[in-house]
Amino acid sequence: MKNKEFILKEQWQITKHLVRWLLLVLPVAVITGLLVALFLWTLDLATEIRWQFSWIIFLLPLAGVFITVLYKYFGKGTELGNNLIIDQIHLNDNNGVPLRMTPLIIFTTVVTHLFGGSAGREGTAVQVGGSISAFFSKVFNLNQEDNTFILMTGIAAGFGAVFGTPVSGAIFALEVLAIGRMKYNALLPCLMASIIADVTCSLCGIEHTKYHIDSVTTITTILPNIDIDVKLMFTVASAGVLFGLISILFVQLSDFIKKTATLYLKNKLIIALTGGILVISISYLLGTLDYLGIGVKSINTDGISIVSAFKQGGVNYFSWFWKLLLTVITLSMGYKGGEVTPLFFIGAAFGNTFASICGGPIDLFAGLGFIAVFAAATNTPIASFIMGIELFGSEYMPYYAIACFVAYYFSGHKGIYHSQKIAVSKANILK
Structure with a gap:
């Protein structure tokens, strides 16, 4: 009682x-x-x-x-x-x-x-x-x-x-x-x-962009009675390593540009002015304005964007790098906004490139890059995995998990949030 x-x-x-x-x-x-x-x-x-x-x-x-x-x-x-x-x-x-x-x-x-x-x-x-x-x-x-x-x-x-x-x-x-x-x-x-x-x-009438992963259903599994394509699983794990390394590049380049600008330009007004000139100049050298702004969609039907990264030929091989470079310059030199949507762009574009080279499904690897680079750069693999389910559906959950968790481990301890603390090391050797 x-x-x-x-x-x-x-x-x-x-x-x-x-x-x-x-x-x-x-x-x-x-x-x-x-x-x-x-x-x-x-x-x-x-x-x-x-x-x-x-x-x-x-x-x-x-x-x-x-x-x-x-x-x-x-x-x-x-x-x-x-x-x-x-x-x-x-x-x-x-x-x-x-x-x-x-x-x-x-x-x-x-x-x-x-x-x-x-x-x-x-x-x-x-x-x-x-x-x-x-x-x-x-x-x-x-x-x-x-x-x-x-x-x-x-x-x-x-x-x-x-x-x-x-x-x-x-x-x-x-x-x-x-x-x-x-x-x-x-x-x-x-x-x-x-x-x-x-x-x-x-x-309030806000509609969020819808993303779709459709092509993986055509892939057959290697082992009977197992729903995971083993070959694809290892390919996803390999991509996860690269997603993690890309996040390191993003963080390290951000720190480098910020420190270099402060060291040589010193005045914040000059830093912001120079950053804007660099962004415009690089865009015109590339011959496209698609890497400016949020990057979810493009004004051109054949333009480069997050949405186009889910399609065959939707991005160029180095689209991910140019978006990374312009974002790092923008945010490190005095402009405001977030890093996450550009990380989605970078990840999706690199996923598209990786799949094109390896012969994998374009839309799946674009989706995996979308969430995995974010997972690595923010050190939030569980949230990123769940985001994959919310955005792309639950059918490919094992691949989401593999990409996010591998990318997380290969990104080191430093992310885009410098105030983030290390409660538990990812591995003893990284302490």
Whole structure:
């Protein structure tokens, strides 16, 4: 009888805890979802304007100077972006995440895309969620542990809403903080925040890009009664190694350009001006503007984009490198936006190239590169695996897992989030 009473009491406490967190998360998730919807709408508008008036990209250097000045006078304490939010979670503090981060990052990211900077959107959405959740943490006067939780729900809400992937958004918020460790006690609050934000964003009329993997069904297995093509499995593992190495290139090149620019140019205004000139010059040398902006779609039906990477001949052999280079220059030299969507582009384009060389299914390897380079660069293999299911369907789950997990192991410990801690080493030799 006492055991039964204890169990009932325990269940009642858990129920109260979840109801409390639903009430705490609701305003954070709804407002984040609305702001992400506004951001995505303005981002699409900015892209359309740039496509219609291509000459506007020549103003990119001046846009970089403008962004730098804005952050100098209004963005003090927010320059670290996503890393700032991760730092505050580790410190159990919310005072370092100001509310002004939201309008500042939305506006400057749209400016970056409007004038042709190669950047993404995840960083913006996560900063929106983080700053909104920090604001409500102060409003609710939460204690240190609850403050940590609500900042994590802000990350989940922003990520889930911006990509339309609520489950991977929740897992990303748990996984991104420390390599090898997740805070499972924040799982349900993060899931609630991610789902509510995604639903809110969708109700505003935002439609996310649909991707399809169709061709693998024509491949026959080598071993009887086993649903995995063993040859394909080893090919995917080989690709996973390369996906991991590409993420290292992205991170190391970002650090190199940032340090080199600071060393030789010194003045942030000159750095931004130079970065814009480099992006424009490289684009014209390549003879295409397809590597500018978000890169999900192209204005030309035969243009290079994430969508085209899922088709035979949809990208060139070095499309992945040019997108990587332009993104690294853009984000390392003062412009704003996220790294994740460019990582999707880089991974999908390299997956297409790898499949073309090895004779594998183009759309499968594009999809694998899409999630695996992201997994490697962010050290979030579980979230990336789940994202593959949410975006491409569950039919090829073993291949998603192989690509993401192998890429994760071969990417080392350094990723795009420098505030990410190492809780558990990937391997003893990497300590």
